[in-house]
Amino acid sequence: MSALPDDELPPNMTVASRAAVYLRSGGFVAPLITVLVAFLAGGLVVLATGHNPIETYQAIFKGTGFNWVFPWLSEDDRTIAALALQQTLITTTPLILTGLAVAFAFRCGLFNIGGQGQYIVGSILAVWVGSSFDGMPALLHIVVAILAGILSGAAWAGIAGLLKAVTGTNEVITTIMLNWIAIWVGVWLFGLGGPLQNDDPTRVDVPVSNDVLAGAKLPVFWGDAQLQGLHIGIFIALAALVVFWVLLNRTTLGYEVRAVGFSPDAAEASGINVRRNYILVMAICGAFAGLGGALDVMGWQFRIATNDIPANQLAFFGIAVALLGRNTAIGTLLGALLFAGLINGTSTRNLDPSVFEPQLATNLTYMIQGLVVLLISTDVLVVYLLRLRRRRRTQAVAA
Amino acid sequence: MADSPALELRGITKRFGALVANNSVDFELKRGEIHALLGENGAGKSTLMNVLYGLHQPDEGQILLDGEPVTIDSPRRAIGLGIGMVHQHFMLVPVMTVAENLVLGAEPRSGLLLDYKGAANRVRELSQQFGLAVDPDAKVEDIGVGTQQRVEILRALFRGAKVLVLDEPTAVLTPQEAQDLFVVLRRLTEQGTSVVFISHKLNEVLDIADRVTVLRRGEKIDTVSTEGATERSLAGLMVGREVLLRVEKPEQTLxxxxxxxxxxxxxxxxxxxxxxxxxxxxxxxxxxxxxxxxxxxxxxxxxxxxxxxxxxxxxxxxxxxxxxxxxxxxxxxxxVSHIAEDRHRRGLVLEFDLAENLCLREYKTPAFSTRGFLSPSKMVTRARKLLKEFDVRGGEPETRAGSLSGGNQQKVVIARELTADPKxxxxxxxxxxxxxxxxxxxxxxxxxxxxxxxxxxxxxxxxxxxxxxxxxxxxxxxxxxxxxxxxxxxxxxxxxxxxxxxxxxxxx
Structure with a gap:
């Protein structure tokens, strides 16, 4: 009849809901250490390849354009930094959204690996709407195309939610399967002879979509629209962060989501419809990711090439972003900035080739991403083992 | 030698940071005595027994076995010194036989193989010696809870325990099984084993123990003989005030x-x-x-x-x-209101704060939300009122439910369920x-x-x-x-x- 240890977790939690507890919102020390260790390990690898890690990181930092904020920069340097920063922020936009797609699921005890498929489906619908309906008023066209991206992403992820709710199928499996379906549907749609391949007679042998019409392109507010300046999608992504926070912390829906995430049994006993939550949450995740896809095609890609569909890894970076950001709004923003900086800082275009071969530097990005995920997993494992040990002890002589 | 108690704890103090779990606690166990350790949750019973079993090192104080000062730095050492512990959760391997479980960790061997016959015989000897009837060849998963407990006791005796610590041993037993256990314990003490009996249940303590040591907030309050003690007097010592043991029930109106x-x-x-x-x-x-x-x-x-x-x-x-x-x-x-049997599983969302937990039934009502948007300030205000009314201690509306003690967690559940005004x-x-x-x-x-x-x-x-x-x-x-x-x-x-x-x- 002794009391259970106070911190004992409710039984039969899923892996994802355990992670949701361990990676509780709040606390920035652990993620910071994770990043530092990842960079340190990355530096060792750079050293092993015979380069100077400090110089390499400095070059990568310059490549991100984050140095634009330094007031002491010369006029020339500032112009170069501005160009780099615009690129970084363009990448930040979808990373925030695919990060949110993972974070929101995590808060409900679900693991959404389907960000990629949801992003692809969103971009397909957005590119179709954006390249059709010539003559539609510009603002309306943009809104409709964005909505198409959001709703299609939501529907796509909703399938996984529905399957989980009705048959109990694990969402990890179904979202991965849906990724592949989305990839190959996209390849078929825009491939040679595909129903949505471009109808430009000069490009019949090119497997790409039609171009997004001028009226459906997102306005560029910083930099040159012809040279891939920064489009307004970043503000939409920032707004999505606010929506995420409000939804989770200030609505009855978010209250239910968190309750289900922490303890499905207690939520059910309190009358919360757990299954309905699974469907809704997955749909909302898909909406975030689908929005990310829509903003990319309407902001700077303007078309989808079949080659690019399977190659796009943004949604997987989104998992790292959410984990590093501890599934919070602010954490997701910071995580997205970090990974966007890494991606652009190591890109061929931005990294000083005299310091590190850019064709190798991209691998550095993947390596640091891998290290971050690995370290976060170890972090979870360490916390878990510590708790287990403590629980054993308290159980051993509980009186 | 013969006069010295089997076990003596002198002035044991154990601190965890600012928390003093044991404050200069004395405890004495005579040879052949059943000595109950009584106290509320958090009174320091577990810490004291952890110190005895080598899981914690005391900051101050001394442990004496048979009058000799000893240092116990691990459970292994404790076992070696003849201290046996029977945990509330049995540590038996279900698919193995009683004999196999008993010798686990100290298997008699013939060559490289386990000498199973020798083990079984040893079990028979021991069970005869102490009058603990168990079948050495039965699989643990097939025997009842009461018998499993006997196996645990036998295992401690097999390892040479002279001092047996029983942690809430009756919690898992039916009244009949508990009576059987008491018979066994009395027989053990007749043969010189000394028993520390940890319990919440006053009637049991009076039934089985010779003496009772009461702990409250880490301090030893008193050691009394059970002769002349009553449930009321023990409860008073435990809680530090008069306790109503019998519930006063007014006349019923059906x-x-x-x-x-x-x-x-x-x-x-x-x-x-x-x-x-x-x-x-x-x-x-x-x-x-x-x-x-x-x-x-x-x-x-x-x-x-x-x-x-x-x-x-x-x-x-x-x-x-x-x-x-x-x-x-x-x-x-x-x-309908539901005070769930497992408050950690169904009663509370442990990661939610108290304000959120107290609203689990009503978060959707206009009192706490408008058109799907929550009003955190109203939730907090109401929580503050309920925490006061139901005397929940150690918690503010913003406190995580999991960090409260069991009793206070239950008060939170009850506050939520009863204020719903159920039928x-x-x-x-x-x-x-x-x-x-x-x-x-x-x-x-x-x-x-x-x-x-x-x-x-x-x-x-x-x-x-x-x-x-x-x-x-x-x-x-x-x-x-x-x-x-x-x-x-x-x-x-x-x-x-x-x-x-x-x-x-x-x-x-």
């Missing part, structure tokens, strides 16, 4: 039936019948107790009522409204793991609800609790209600029905 079950059946998670054709009625102004040994369909029955498990047959009615096929939300809305209250194990003070509080609130015309269904594994609170008692065995008894009936009568005996008697 009303309409508020909860009616007719022929309800339900299956367990494996699809096997768990509840069989249960019919019962709880009327306004009465507490109906459901007595039974664990896992006889109580949990499934509660889940069926709460809409957490679909009944396979029968009807469930709450104040005239059919809720048989309602989900949890509609059942709660029909006026029916399903109280499942409402005092599980609580200390005397918190138990008193819970019992008082349940009786108050009864007097306010609520129908209370009390499901508990504590027969004592069922008998003292209920107006009438139903006994459940293997998913059936086997009889109804007045609460005044003797413990033996209940025991017979709870273990399925009554049916054979009637049949004969």
């Amino acid at each position: 009303g309409e039936p508020l909860l009616t079950l007719e022929g309800v059946s339900a299956e367990d998670d494996r699809g096997l019948p768990a509840v069989n054709d249960v019919s019962l009625e709880v009327r306004a102004g009465e507490i109906v107790g459901l007595a039974g040994v664990d896992a006889n369909g109580q949990s499934e029955l509660i889940e069926a009522i709460m809409g957490l498990r679909a009944p396979t047959a029968g009807t469930i009615t709450v104040d005239g409204k059919d809720v048989t096929h309602c989900g949890p939300r509609d059942t709660l809305a029909a006026g 029916v209250i399903i109280a499942a194990q409402p005092t599980r793991g609580l200390d005397v003070g918190a138990i008193e509080f819970v019992h008082r609130r349940l009786v108050e609800e009864r007097d306010r015309g609520k129908a209370v269904l009390l499901v508990s594994l504590e027969l004592e609790e069922v008998r003292s609170l209920s107006d009438r008692v139903l006994v459940i065995y293997e998913g059936r209600i086997v009889t109804e008894l007045p609460p005044e009936s003797s413990e033996e009568d209940f025991g017979v029905y709870m273990t399925g005996g009554g049916r054979d008697e009637r049949a004969a």
Whole structure:
């Protein structure tokens, strides 16, 4: 009849809901250490390849354009930094959204690996709407195309939610399967002879979509629209962060989501419809990711090439972003900035080739991403083992 | 030598940061004595025993075995010194035989192989010597809880234990099994083994122990002989004030039936019948107790009522409204409150703060949300009021529920469930793991609800609790209600029905 240890977790939690507890919102020390260790390990690898890690990181930092904020920069340097920063922020936009797609699921005890498929489906619908309906008023066209991206992403992820709710199928499996379906549907749609391949007679042998019409392109507010300046999608992504926070912390829906995430049994006993939550949450995740896809095609890609569909890894970076950001709004923003900086800082275009071969530097990005995920997993494992040990002890002589 | 006590703890102090878990505690165990260690949760019993078993090192103080000072830096060392511990959760391997379990870690060998015959013989010798009847060849998974406990005790003796520490040994036993255990313990002490008996249950302590040491907030309050002590005097020592052990129940005013079950059946998670054709009625102004040994369909029955498990047959009615096929939300809305048997699993969202937990039933009502948007300030205000009213200590509205003590967690659950102003209250194990003070509080609130015309269904594994609170008692065995008894009936009568005996008697 002794009391259970106070911190004992409710039984039969899923892996994802355990992670949701361990990676509780709040606390920035652990993620910071994770990043530092990842960079340190990355530096060792750079050293092993015979380069100077400090110089390499400095070059990568310059490549991100984050140095634009330094007031002491010369006029020339500032112009170069501005160009780099615009690129970084363009990448930040979808990373925030695919990060949110993972974070929101995590808060409900679900693991959404389907960000990629949801992003692809969103971009397909957005590119179709954006390249059709010539003559539609510009603002309306943009809104409709964005909505198409959001709703299609939501529907796509909703399938996984529905399957989980009705048959109990694990969402990890179904979202991965849906990724592949989305990839190959996209390849078929825009491939040679595909129903949505471009109808430009000069490009019949090119497997790409039609171009997004001028009226459906997102306005560029910083930099040159012809040279891939920064489009307004970043503000939409920032707004999505606010929506995420409000939804989770200030609505009855978010209250239910968190309750289900922490303890499905207690939520059910309190009358919360757990299954309905699974469907809704997955749909909302898909909406975030689908929005990310829509903003990319309407902001700077303007078309989808079949080659690019399977190659796009943004949604997987989104998992790292959410984990590093501890599934919070602010954490997701910071995580997205970090990974966007890494991606652009190591890109061929931005990294000083005299310091590190850019064709190798991209691998550095993947390596640091891998290290971050690995370290976060170890972090979870360490916390878990510590708790287990403590629980054993308290159980051993509980009186 | 012969005069020195078997075990003596002198001035044990153990601090965890600012918290003083044990403050200069003295404890003395005479040879052949059964010495009970009594105290509320958090009184320092576990810390003291952890120190004794080598899991913690004391900051100050001394441990003496047979008058010799010893240092115990690990459980291995403790075992080597002849200290045996029987945990509440048995540490046996279910698929192995009793003999194999017993010698685990110190296997007699013949060559490279386990000398199984030697082990079995050793078990027979020991069980004969101490009068502990066990079959060495039986698999642990096939024997009852009481026998498993004997195996644990035997294992400690096998390793040469002279001092045996029993941690809440009766928590898992039926009254009959507990009596058997006491017989065994007395026999052990006759042969010179000394026993430390940790317990919450006052009547047991009076029954079995020679002396009692009471701890409160890390300090030793007193060591008294059980001769001349009463439940009331011990409870007073434990809590530090007068405690009402018997619940004062005013005259009953019975009303309409508020909860009616007719022929309800339900299956367990494996699809096997768990509840069989249960019919019962709880009327306004009465507490109906459901007595039974664990896992006889109580949990499934509660889940069926709460809409957490679909009944396979029968009807469930709450104040005239059919809720048989309602989900949890509609059942709660029909006026049912649920004090869940496992507050960590169903009663609370441990990661939520108290304000959020207190709103679990009502977050969607206009009082706490408008058009889907929550009003955190209203939740906090209400929480502050309820925490005060229900005397929840150590928690603000912003405190995480998981960081409260068990008793205070239960108060939070009760605050939420009772302020919903229900018609029916399903109280499942409402005092599980609580200390005397918190138990008193819970019992008082349940009786108050009864007097306010609520129908209370009390499901508990504590027969004592069922008998003292209920107006009438139903006994459940293997998913059936086997009889109804007045609460005044003797413990033996209940025991017979709870273990399925009554049916054979009637049949004969």
